[in-house]
Amino acid sequence: MGGLFAMTILMMVASIVADPDQLQDLNGYPCKASINADDFFFSGLANSGPTNNSLVTPANVLKIPGLNTQGLSFSRIDYAPGGVNPPHTHPRASEVIYVLEGELEVGFVTTTNALVSKVIKKGDIFVFPRALMHYQKNNSNKQSASVLAAFNSQLPGTQSIGTALFGATPPIPDPVLSKAFQVGANQVGKIKSTFSQK
16 A cells, blocks of 8 residues: 555646646747637638548647647648548647548558557547547548647647658758668668658
């Protein structure tokens, strides 16, 4: 019993002295001196947007100042037929999606490289754990799909894996990527050229 009590006390102390979660990559979002109702309002998620692959419409603290310090934000993601939201991470948030329309294959990869995937349909919910690489793909080649995503961060951040590796500025050195992916420098150059066009 004494060991359990000691462990509980240690966990409480650790949670009290732990650093708070980062709100942004580098600098914090400033508080407003005065507010109005529009700081707590956004109508941008009501309608789908045009896309030839996938389109993310964020509703975070940058668009809704009233979300500052609230620990939540939203996005709408629209997928063209066969569209993909490519592998990416949210370094500061877990994500839960609710399917508005269509059918998606979704998945995330754990830190032990296990893929957890499922096909979800209209009305279904799926959770992506914080900071784990994940993706979504519209299974239909004829109909569009859309989801509403909720995050437990005012600014979850999004890091697209392909763009981060092959489209960084300045670029990650070719020998690093060549060794990491076990391909030749020419192949790395070809991949980088496709990301530099975006």
